[in-house]
Amino acid sequence: MVIMLQDGSEVPVFKQIRNQIVMGISDGRLQPGEKLPTVRALAEEIGINSMTVNKAYQLLKQEGYIMTDRRNGVRVRESFRMIPELPLESKEQLKQLVSEARVRGVSREEFMALVEEYFSAGQG
Amino acid sequence: MVIMLQDGSEVPVFKQIRNQIVMGISDGRLQPGEKLPTVRALAEEIGINSMTVNKAYQLLKQEGYIMTDRRNGVRVRESFRMIPELPLESKEQLKQLVSEARVRGVSREEFMALVEEYFSAGQG
Amino acid sequence: MVIMLQDGSEVPVFKQIRNQIVMGISDGRLQPGEKLPTVRALAEEIGINSMTVNKAYQLLKQEGYIMTDRRNGVRVRESFRMIPELPLESKEQLKQLVSEARVRGVSREEFMALVEEYFSAGQG
Amino acid sequence: MVIMLQDGSEVPVFKQIRNQIVMGISDGRLQPGEKLPTVRALAEEIGINSMTVNKAYQLLKQEGYIMTDRRNGVRVRESFRMIPELPLESKEQLKQLVSEARVRGVSREEFMALVEEYFSAGQG
DNA sequence: GTGGTCTAGACCACA
DNA sequence: GTGGTCTAGACCACA
Numbered sequence: 273m274v275i276m277l278q279d280g281s282e283v284p285v286f287k288q289i290r291n292q293i294v295m296g297i298s299d300g301r302l303q304p305g306e307k308l309p310t311v312r313a314l315a316e317e318i319g320i321n322s323m324t325v326n327k328a329y330q331l332l333k334q335e336g337y338i339m340t341d342r343r344n345g346v347r348v349r350e351s352f353r354m355i356p357e358l359p360l361e362s363k364e365q366l367k368q369l370v371s372e373a374r375v376r377g378v379s380r381e382e383f384m385a386l387v388e389e390y391f392s393a394g395q396g
Numbered sequence: 397m398v399i400m401l402q403d404g405s406e407v408p409v410f411k412q413i414r415n416q417i418v419m420g421i422s423d424g425r426l427q428p429g430e431k432l433p434t435v436r437a438l439a440e441e442i443g444i445n446s447m448t449v450n451k452a453y454q455l456l457k458q459e460g461y462i463m464t465d466r467r468n469g470v471r472v473r474e475s476f477r478m479i480p481e482l483p484l485e486s487k488e489q490l491k492q493l494v495s496e497a498r499v500r501g502v503s504r505e506e507f508m509a510l511v512e513e514y515f516s517a518g519q520g
Numbered sequence: 521m522v523i524m525l526q527d528g529s530e531v532p533v534f535k536q537i538r539n540q541i542v543m544g545i546s547d548g549r550l551q552p553g554e555k556l557p558t559v560r561a562l563a564e565e566i567g568i569n570s571m572t573v574n575k576a577y578q579l580l581k582q583e584g585y586i587m588t589d590r591r592n593g594v595r596v597r598e599s600f601r602m603i604p605e606l607p608l609e610s611k612e613q614l615k616q617l618v619s620e621a622r623v624r625g626v627s628r629e630e631f632m633a634l635v636e637e638y639f640s641a642g643q644g
Numbered sequence: 645m646v647i648m649l650q651d652g653s654e655v656p657v658f659k660q661i662r663n664q665i666v667m668g669i670s671d672g673r674l675q676p677g678e679k680l681p682t683v684r685a686l687a688e689e690i691g692i693n694s695m696t697v698n699k700a701y702q703l704l705k706q707e708g709y710i711m712t713d714r715r716n717g718v719r720v721r722e723s724f725r726m727i728p729e730l731p732l733e734s735k736e737q738l739k740q741l742v743s744e745a746r747v748r749g750v751s752r753e754e755f756m757a758l759v760e761e762y763f764s765a766g767q768g
Numbered sequence: 769g770t771g772g773t774c775t776a777g778a779c780c781a782c783a
Numbered sequence: 784g785t786g787g788t789c790t791a792g793a794c795c796a797c798a
Contacts, residue, residue, distance in 0.1 A: 779787105
């Protein structure tokens, strides 16, 4: 999976990496148990410092998405055993996005269509 | 409308203010043409630096949600003349939220239900 | 509260800081809502890099013990709303310590006495 | 006795092996004088590098739990001749665990109950 | 000033 | 080689 950094983004680099890996897992480009590039390899590939990759991996590990160990490098977790619910913070973000849509005159249907589209991405 | 700042939030204060005003407009608590408190008044009410409120107002003005004139202070715009579409950045955020939901095992239906709920908030 | 680093310790510096702050909260030397030193101040006081202090604070924040914001600096959280249970990892550690004690011939009573002593430290 | 490695654990493999053997001795699954598998045999059984098993055995030997001789291989010591006291480091760990418990609202009684449970494991 | 991010570079334990 | 830690130093947005 290719990680693409957005250049002028507000989102910090380590968060962008984290986000893209979560998306990769979500749409099936990254399979459970699949090996991720080593900290150094990814750092070199993207052209950033390895501490930054490390930070992204630490975050993903803490969130339960990946596992790191010195024997096997970094791998996507086999099972996520998370509560099947959006975290509160994500709900707040969604609420904000809906507000945004409403104010701008985006209809419920159009918004739903977007959600549909994103939900169907990747593994259908 | 009361602005409530979240204490330990990651979201910067100026952004919180901006977000809550957009939500207020979205759910009808703030009507088109309605007068907003002055920068100084709001700053005092919330107990923060007025530079921060100013920053929020500047952003809202630039986004086309409010307008200021020297005689009438700050008011919600009568009409927004915006393209009825989510900005690209918001779309990206939504995509990320959907990924997050999918990875966590939140179903399309549950996600849709949340969207429904938020869309119906306020002006129903 | 004074943070004391152990020199030759296996425990990484950022973890030592984290541990001592948790102990400080536990025994009442750090009160809910109390202000902690700034990242830079603590770094200088201990004589280490501020990134390391930052790392400790990030961890504490993520665990829900402290709050950081640009207005108020770093503060101990008012309420912890955690599940009143030891995390699995801590239970495993305790199990290991008990094994250690048993093998070495430390009696149940002696072990309990230690626990009592530590439980009574500080706020009695 | 079967050694089970935890996959994504923070605890290094050699330490996991050491810990489990100590627990085995503690709860009676390993008897004084009992023969342990050779380094190579255990390494093969677990599927790891024999250097790692060797490291675990070295540590156990140095701590006085096991002994090796060329003729009889590796065996659990008959008697441990240790001071019946927890090493300082273990005491510090226990102190930290108690802090953790207190901060999280785990009562003295609940903590004691855990200790009881672990003390009673195995040989009752 | 304050927390947060990022880099270049070094070093370490583990495997 | 691999993840992890730490430093010195720079820079940024926010307040």
